[in-house]
Amino acid sequence: MSEQRPTRRDLLKPVQLLGFAFAAALFSGLVTLLSMGFFQDLTGDERVHVVVVSLVVAGIAFITTLVIIALSMLAIDPAQVTGEITHGVLLNDEDAAASSDGADGDAAPRG
16 A cells, blocks of 8 residues: 655644634633723723724734744645654755764864
Protein backbone atom coordinates (compact mmCIF):
# COMPACT_ATOMS: atom_id res chain seq x y z
CA MET A 1 0.00 0.00 0.00
CA SER A 2 1.18 3.47 -0.77
CA GLU A 3 1.28 5.95 2.07
CA GLN A 4 -0.51 9.21 1.28
CA ARG A 5 0.76 12.43 2.75
CA PRO A 6 -1.76 14.54 4.63
CA THR A 7 -3.04 17.53 2.75
CA ARG A 8 -3.29 21.00 4.19
CA ARG A 9 -7.04 20.53 4.51
CA ASP A 10 -6.45 17.41 6.62
CA LEU A 11 -4.00 19.21 8.87
CA LEU A 12 -6.37 21.98 9.90
CA LYS A 13 -9.88 21.64 8.57
CA PRO A 14 -11.91 24.80 7.98
CA VAL A 15 -14.46 23.86 10.64
CA GLN A 16 -11.69 23.66 13.22
CA LEU A 17 -10.34 27.01 12.03
CA LEU A 18 -13.74 28.65 12.42
CA GLY A 19 -14.28 26.96 15.78
CA PHE A 20 -10.98 28.21 17.14
CA ALA A 21 -11.70 31.74 15.89
CA PHE A 22 -15.18 31.60 17.42
CA ALA A 23 -13.73 30.47 20.76
CA ALA A 24 -11.25 33.36 20.72
CA ALA A 25 -14.05 35.80 19.89
CA LEU A 26 -16.26 34.42 22.65
CA PHE A 27 -13.44 34.69 25.18
CA SER A 28 -12.60 38.27 24.23
CA GLY A 29 -16.27 39.27 24.26
CA LEU A 30 -16.78 37.82 27.74
CA VAL A 31 -13.63 39.47 29.06
CA THR A 32 -14.85 42.79 27.67
CA LEU A 33 -18.27 42.34 29.26
CA LEU A 34 -16.74 41.54 32.63
CA SER A 35 -14.12 44.27 32.52
CA MET A 36 -16.67 46.96 31.61
CA GLY A 37 -18.93 45.95 34.50
CA PHE A 38 -21.91 44.50 32.65
CA PHE A 39 -23.01 42.50 35.70
CA GLN A 40 -22.87 45.49 38.05
CA ASP A 41 -25.41 48.22 38.63
CA LEU A 42 -25.70 49.94 35.25
CA THR A 43 -28.51 51.81 33.57
CA GLY A 44 -30.15 50.52 30.40
CA ASP A 45 -28.16 52.81 28.10
CA GLU A 46 -24.88 51.85 29.75
CA ARG A 47 -25.67 48.14 29.34
CA VAL A 48 -26.40 48.65 25.64
CA HIS A 49 -23.09 50.48 25.25
CA VAL A 50 -21.20 47.67 27.00
CA VAL A 51 -22.84 45.02 24.80
CA VAL A 52 -22.04 46.96 21.61
CA VAL A 53 -18.40 47.41 22.63
CA SER A 54 -18.05 43.73 23.54
CA LEU A 55 -19.57 42.66 20.19
CA VAL A 56 -17.13 44.91 18.34
CA VAL A 57 -14.20 43.48 20.29
CA ALA A 58 -15.43 39.92 19.66
CA GLY A 59 -15.76 40.64 15.92
CA ILE A 60 -12.27 42.07 15.76
CA ALA A 61 -10.89 39.04 17.61
CA PHE A 62 -12.74 36.65 15.28
CA ILE A 63 -11.47 38.26 12.09
CA THR A 64 -7.94 38.71 13.43
CA THR A 65 -7.72 35.09 14.51
CA LEU A 66 -8.95 33.88 11.12
CA VAL A 67 -6.44 36.02 9.23
CA ILE A 68 -3.46 35.11 11.44
CA ILE A 69 -4.13 31.37 11.30
CA ALA A 70 -4.81 31.44 7.54
CA LEU A 71 -1.58 33.32 6.85
CA SER A 72 0.33 30.96 9.12
CA MET A 73 -1.06 28.01 7.17
CA LEU A 74 0.28 29.54 3.95
CA ALA A 75 3.78 29.63 5.44
CA ILE A 76 3.80 25.87 6.08
CA ASP A 77 4.68 23.44 3.32
CA PRO A 78 2.51 20.35 3.93
CA ALA A 79 5.21 18.04 2.57
CA GLN A 80 7.67 19.25 5.19
CA VAL A 81 5.32 18.81 8.17
CA THR A 82 6.25 15.17 8.68
CA GLY A 83 9.94 15.64 7.82
CA GLU A 84 12.66 15.67 10.44
CA ILE A 85 14.41 18.98 11.10
CA THR A 86 18.17 18.49 11.26
CA HIS A 87 19.30 22.11 11.31
CA GLY A 88 18.27 25.49 12.60
CA VAL A 89 14.98 26.80 11.31
CA LEU A 90 16.39 30.13 10.13
CA LEU A 91 19.36 28.61 8.30
CA ASN A 92 19.34 27.99 4.55
CA ASP A 93 20.18 24.49 3.33
CA GLU A 94 23.63 25.68 2.20
CA ASP A 95 24.34 27.36 5.54
CA ALA A 96 23.21 24.26 7.42
CA ALA A 97 25.51 22.04 5.36
CA ALA A 98 28.44 24.41 5.93
CA SER A 99 27.84 24.62 9.66
CA SER A 100 27.55 20.84 10.03
CA ASP A 101 30.84 20.35 8.12
CA GLY A 102 32.73 22.82 10.27
CA ALA A 103 30.96 22.32 13.61
CA ASP A 104 34.21 22.64 15.55
CA GLY A 105 35.25 25.74 13.63
CA ASP A 106 33.36 28.04 15.99
CA ALA A 107 35.39 26.91 19.00
CA ALA A 108 38.74 27.71 17.37
CA PRO A 109 40.04 31.27 17.82
CA ARG A 110 39.98 33.39 14.70
CA GLY A 111 42.76 35.60 13.83
